Amino acid sequence: MTKFNYTAKDFKSAAEVRWCPGCGDFAIMNAVQKTMADMDIDHKDFAVISGIGCSSRFPYYMSTYGFHTIHGRAAAIASGVKSANPDLTVWVMTGDGDSLAIGGNHFIHLVRRNINLNLVLFNNKIYGLTKGQYSPTSDRGKITKTSPFGTIEDSFVPGQLVLGSRGTFFARALDNNMKHTQEVLTEAALHQGTSIVEILQNCVIFNDGIHDYISDPKFRSERQIFLRKGQPMIFGEQEDKGLILEKGKLKVVKIGENGITREDILVHEPSDDNLGLQVALINMTLPEFPVAMGVIRSVEAPVYDQEMKKQIETVQQKRRITCMDELLQSGNTWIVEGENCSEPVKFFDNKCFG
Amino acid sequence: MKNTKVIELEEVAIRFSGDSGDGMQLTGTLFSDTSALLGNDISTFPDYPSEIRAPQGTVGGVSGFQVQLGTKKVTTPGDLAHVLVAMNPAALKANALFLNPAASIIFDVDSFSGKNLEKAQFKTDDPFTELKLNDYSLIPVPITSMTKESLKELELDNKSILRCKNMFALGLICWMFDRPLDYIEKFIQSKFGKKSPLIAEANLIVLHTGYNYGMNLQHMTPQYIVHPAPIEKGTYRNINGNNATAWGFIAAAEKSGLDLFIGSYPITPATDILQALAERKDLGVKSFQAEDEIAGICTTIGAAFAGDLAVTSTSGPGFALKSEALGLSVMAELPIVVVNVQRGGPSTGLPTKTEQSDLLQTLYGRNGESPVVVLAASTPSDCFYFAFLSAKIALERMVPVVLLTDGFLGNGSEPWRVPTMDELPSITPRKAKNPESFRPYNRDPETLARDWAIPGMEGFEHRIGGLEKNVAGAVSHDPDTHQRNSEIRAAKVEKVVTMIPDLAVEGEPEGDLLVVGWGGTYGHMISSVQAMHKAGKKVSLAHFNYIKPLPANTGEIFSKFKKIVVCELNMGQFASYLRDKLPQFTYHQVNKMKGLPFSVHELVENFDKLLEA
Numbered sequence: 022m023t024k025f026n027y028t029a030k031d032f033k034s035a036a037e038v039r040w041c042p043g044c045g046d047f048a049i050m051n052a053v054q055k056t057m058a059d060m061d062i063d064h065k066d067f068a069v070i071s072g073i074g075c076s077s078r079f080p081y082y083m084s085t086y087g088f089h090t091i092h093g094r095a096a097a098i099a100s101g102v103k104s105a106n107p108d109l110t111v112w113v114m115t116g117d118g119d120s121l122a123i124g125g126n127h128f129i130h131l132v133r134r135n136i137n138l139n140l141v142l143f144n145n146k147i148y149g150l151t152k153g154q155y156s157p158t159s160d161r162g163k164i165t166k167t168s169p170f171g172t173i174e175d176s177f178v179p180g181q182l183v184l185g186s187r188g189t190f191f192a193r194a195l196d197n198n199m200k201h202t203q204e205v206l207t208e209a210a211l212h213q214g215t216s217i218v219e220i221l222q223n224c225v226i227f228n229d230g231i232h233d234y235i236s237d238p239k240f241r242s243e244r245q246i247f248l249r250k251g252q253p254m255i256f257g258e259q260e261d262k263g264l265i266l267e268k269g270k271l272k273v274v275k276i277g278e279n280g281i282t283r284e285d286i287l288v289h290e291p292s293d294d295n296l297g298l299q300v301a302l303i304n305m306t307l308p309e310f311p312v313a314m315g316v317i318r319s320v321e322a323p324v325y326d327q328e329m330k331k332q333i334e335t336v337q338q339k340r341r342i343t344c345m346d347e348l349l350q351s352g353n354t355w356i357v358e359g360e361n362c363s364e365p366v367k368f369f370d371n372k373c374f375g
Numbered sequence: 376m377k378n379t380k381v382i383e384l385e386e387v388a389i390r391f392s393g394d395s396g397d398g399m400q401l402t403g404t405l406f407s408d409t410s411a412l413l414g415n416d417i418s419t420f421p422d423y424p425s426e427i428r429a430p431q432g433t434v435g436g437v438s439g440f441q442v443q444l445g446t447k448k449v450t451t452p453g454d455l456a457h458v459l460v461a462m463n464p465a466a467l468k469a470n471a472l473f474l475n476p477a478a479s480i481i482f483d484v485d486s487f488s489g490k491n492l493e494k495a496q497f498k499t500d501d502p503f504t505e506l507k508l509n510d511y512s513l514i515p516v517p518i519t520s521m522t523k524e525s526l527k528e529l530e531l532d533n534k535s536i537l538r539c540k541n542m543f544a545l546g547l548i549c550w551m552f553d554r555p556l557d558y559i560e561k562f563i564q565s566k567f568g569k570k571s572p573l574i575a576e577a578n579l580i581v582l583h584t585g586y587n588y589g590m591n592l593q594h595m596t597p598q599y600i601v602h603p604a605p606i607e608k609g610t611y612r613n614i615n616g617n618n619a620t621a622w623g624f625i626a627a628a629e630k631s632g633l634d635l636f637i638g639s640y641p642i643t644p645a646t647d648i649l650q651a652l653a654e655r656k657d658l659g660v661k662s663f664q665a666e667d668e669i670a671g672i673c674t675t676i677g678a679a680f681a682g683d684l685a686v687t688s689t690s691g692p693g694f695a696l697k698s699e700a701l702g703l704s705v706m707a708e709l710p711i712v713v714v715n716v717q718r719g720g721p722s723t724g725l726p727t728k729t730e731q732s733d734l735l736q737t738l739y740g741r742n743g744e745s746p747v748v749v750l751a752a753s754t755p756s757d758c759f760y761f762a763f764l765s766a767k768i769a770l771e772r773m774v775p776v777v778l779l780t781d782g783f784l785g786n787g788s789e790p791w792r793v794p795t796m797d798e799l800p801s802i803t804p805r806k807a808k809n810p811e812s813f814r815p816y817n818r819d820p821e822t823l824a825r826d827w828a829i830p831g832m833e834g835f836e837h838r839i840g841g842l843e844k845n846v847a848g849a850v851s852h853d854p855d856t857h858q859r860n861s862e863i864r865a866a867k868v869e870k871v872v873t874m875i876p877d878l879a880v881e882g883e884p885e886g887d888l889l890v891v892g893w894g895g896t897y898g899h900m901i902s903s904v905q906a907m908h909k910a911g912k913k914v915s916l917a918h919f920n921y922i923k924p925l926p927a928n929t930g931e932i933f934s935k936f937k938k939i940v941v942c943e944l945n946m947g948q949f950a951s952y953l954r955d956k957l958p959q960f961t962y963h964q965v966n967k968m969k970g971l972p973f974s975v976h977e978l979v980e981n982f983d984k985l986l987e988a
Contacts, residue, residue: 034838036849068830070677073841080838081850086830088680089840090673091703097670101677101685102830104663105636109681109830127673130666329663333656340657345629348622348658349793353558354612355412357792365607367798368760 027058032067034084045196045222046076049143052199053112054083056206062110069112070099072119075150076143076222079114093124096131096140100325103138107326110210111138117158118148121177125157132186134325135214141206142179142219147228179219180303184296184318190216191303192316195236196223201247201314208316214324235312244307248315253286256311263287264310271301273310291319383600386445388453389548391541392470393462394431395424395438398541402460403440404788405545405562409554411613411790414603415444418898419615420452420972421786425643425726432494437469444552446602450898452787454974457599458551460544462486462518464502465495471506479512481547483540485519516588518543525584526577535574539581546585552599556582609792616755616784616895617644619791620688620714621651623762625658628684630763631770631802636683638663638674640693643726644782645716648688668696672713676700679709680839682829684766686712690782691720691733695740701775702741705864707839708816708825710769710776710804714762717781717895719970728970729783731894732945737777738923738952744861746868748772749923751779751894756791758784761920763799768871770804773824779922781895781944783972810834815848816860823867869924878926882908882915888986889936891962893919893949896973900942903978914982919949925956933960940965940985942978 032054040046057067067085071077072095080087090098095113103111120128120142131140147165148154154167158179162171183191190212194202202220209216221232235244246256246264254264261276263286274281291299302313342348389406391399400421407419423438430436443453455475461467461482474480492500503509522540542563549556560579567575614622628635637660639649653662661683665671671687678685689697694715704711717733719725737749748768752761758780765776807813807826815837818825828835837848843860845851880889882904892900897918907914917932919925933939940963941950950962965981967973 063833065833065836066831068681080840083838084836086836087838087840088677088707089838089842090676091699091841094669094673094700097665097673098677098680100670101636101638101663101674101679102681103677104661104674105634105678105681105683105685106829106831126666127670130670329661333659333661336656337659342657344796345622345626345658346796348625348655349612349795350610352612353408353412354610354793355414356610357414357606358608362606362608365609365792368757368794369798369800 023061025061025063027061027064029054029058031064032057032084034082036081038082039078040075041226043225044075045145045224046079046143048196048199049141049202049220049222050079050082052202052206053141056203056210057085059207060110060210066108066110067112068102068109069114070095070102071114072124073150074116074119074148075224076114076116077119093119093122094127095119096124096127099138100127100131100134100136103136103326104329107137107330113138113140114143115140116143117146117156117179121157121179121182129182129186132183132188132215132217135187135189135322136325137213137215137327139206139209139216139218142217143222144179144219145222145224145228146176146231147224149224149227153227178303179217180317181300183217184300184303188217188318189214189320189322190316191219191299191318192216193219193221193314195221195232195245195314197236197238198241205315208319212319214322234307244311245314246311248289248291248302248313248317250289250291250316253283253288255283255286266298271305271310291316292321294320384457385447385601386443386449386453387458387599387601388441388443388456388475389458389460390439390441390456390470390473391460391544392437392439392466393541394465395436396431397438397462398538399438399440399462402541402545403442405559406548406554407442407788408613409549409558410442410444410552411611412558413554415601416447416449416604416606416790417442417444417613417788418449418452419788420783423727432463432465432491434465434469434495437466439466439470444601446604448604448606449789450902451972451975454976458548460548462540462544463495464492464497467502468495468497468506471508474508474511477511479514480508481514481516481544483518484515485517516547521584521588522581525580529573529577529580531573531577535577539577542578542581543585543588546582546587547589550586550589550598552601556586607792611790611792613788614756614759614791615647615786615788616752616758616780617647617716617786618651619756619759620752620762620778620780620785621648623759624652624684624686624712624766625655625660626759626796626799627763627766627802629658629796630799631684631766631804633682633684633770633804634659634661636661636663636675636678636685637687638665638671638678638685639688640665640668640671642668642690642693644718644785645688645690645693645714647785648714648716668693669700672697672700672711675711676704676707676709679704679711680707680829682827682831684770685710686714686766688714688716690716690718691736692723694733694736698741701747702743702745703841704775705741705745705747706841706843708773710773710827712762712765712769712776712778714778714780716785717779725970727782729781729895729972730944730968730970731781731896732948733779734922734945734948734952737779744865746865746923748774748776748868748871749779750776751920751922752784753894753897753918753920755784755787755789759791767800767802768874770802771824771874772822772867772871773805773827774867774871779894784895807832807835813837814846815839816844816846818863822870823863872924872927875921875924875926877928878917878919878932880915880917880932883913884915885935886913886915887937888912888914888982889933889939890914890916890982891919891939891941891949891953892916893922893943896942896944899973899975899978902975903973903982906975906979907982912982912986914986922949922952930957930959933957938963938985940982942966942973944968944973
């Protein structure tokens, strides 16, 4: 039984969507709107916050409350929104430049505090809105307008940053797999705490095809491994490949070869506080490994906005001061009276305050 | 008893001075509180180095606390001290220039030895001759050895014993000024009593030893009498500017029926505001210590978007970092208050010293045409009212407000007649009411304020942001829209003039010289103008709390005086703002960039020169 019977349409605004034709953002937006409709939460309680960049135009295309802010600061502004009103369902839409370069500090501190909101990180490994400069997720050697001879720096791996910041939830999806994206976003929405969803997104103009090798639907099951809670880490067209740990390292094995059976394959437990394995999964790259998709980590931890609320409630249960007048009169005060004293004058007297 | 000198004074300034670890701030504060409780009006000025523990015994590491008490309204902590307590030679050196002629100098004779003299870079072993202080009333007191002697029965280590030295000085000063010790005793008991009874006992013993020392050696110590000040009836408390600011916001939240949110980052000298608010979970304050200055204002903007009374506190360098986000709140037209407790700049500058040099940054330091309302508090206690008023303006006019205070106000304290909430005006936030007619940038035709619809309110769902918008809230790069909106944002700030009182003149409404000041210099300004007045000069004061917009009658007031002089602790920022806004007048200037407040003496001297010219 659903309370509201929303469809994705209920979350679309009348504004004309102005992303480039073929942009991966369209698919992501559809997945987000579908996910929100399925959450069965009152439409008025959604707030979508973004920074600056192509993906950050997102709030304008939503019919919810929205705030398109300034470059890099969406995480900080959303932190304020959610702390002020924990009853809201807050989503942050951001890109690799917005969140990992100019907003890197806010990003890691949001994750560390574990504020209960969902952050969708559109990772296209390029600056799109400024027309094609390298980003903090561009691979070493990438040739762009600001790196005509190739970059000489290594990139961030977003999942590493999240787990390094004590993140409680990290998931990965691809813009061309809407069904899976939606599945992952639903998990993110349900998680209590900061949920970071990295979506590998294609910039059709300035970095077209950057994720093609991973995302090619023809090789999806060979090049991607879909991790699901409680399921063995198996992939491949024939579902005959899996991951095991050998000498502390992940290794791809073939079921049925060298005596390997399904029982030998690692079972995915995102709710275990197993940082080492989860980082290893995040780090997997082609061609040695498939790229990990799905919810890689989802653990429980105290949630900042709830803790803030709780602390106020706890203090208030034992409070001795209940209002401003009592505060003003508290502590070291003394009374002045007597003949040579004058009558008190209100500060705002004779001034035009209503 | 034959030589006891009893001096009756209307006003007396006392300066406690020692190493930054000597506990001088506490000593000064306890003495001030005791005096206020006794009915004296007081004004205090803590003056300390930016290092927590600068090298011991050096002039750079000297920490001072000056308090002036009086039988009348005290408006400044005093230019020059009547009594100096110097715990070491460096303290003497640092303060030699700030003493009244014939001041009493109480010094710890035990610490005026070779090594300490060297550290303070004295060339001889006679620092008083070197500093030409021989004519002053020199009172050598063996503070260190008496402290040690009085505690020899207790099983205390040497370090803990030496940390009681300040209580000796405090006891002695209390005797000199005929202050009872009960308040201080209570403080010591509640601070150390439970945790370390031995330390409490030691402090109490030394406090009494100092007091008795004064009594027993009356022949060499003058005693001062300062009668209580006749003031307004009511309940009083001591308050510093930062606390008053914090409390003004809590009062505004209560008045407006909103929750109070502060997003902030620690920075000297503004940190106390965040601390004072973090303490008030009992009144529901949500305090968020952000990861940096930018997140401080950004969480604040987020909280304002979500419907809280949202404020952030900072000082100059932090204010610079907040510029871009402040511009966002101008564009999004969200009600936030930013407090800038100004300090010496540029860059890290003089973190613990006062200055008024952020005025132009506040008025103009953002990209684009980005007007905000600017207020400035002028005494430690009126920070309460101006914080309250900043919140009222922000909430009723949907506009960001910057409240300027400074290190002198923030750390300085004075007795304050506490108001009741009934005395404060109402605050009516502009909550949107009708979802049918709501559009994000619909405005009140009078005030130009837009309506505030917050997430969770049904039927008002809308989008705002940093991009230029049309009335419906859609992004618009239309040339006419930008022109119109730029004019509206400016006019909206100007229309706040209807919420602020006329500029008042202290003194005659016309005359030879109008002294103009703003913000935290008020105490020194009014004292100097009163001094001029007493001397029969036609000098009046116009002190500004409302910077943008300026009070409506500013030009009219200015036109009644032959000369105008603008005094400020910068190189002339308010003067140049006035030249821009009211170019028909000629503005003389008195400026000071020493990290110190004005002295009444230097102001009077400058005014005299102007009158003669």
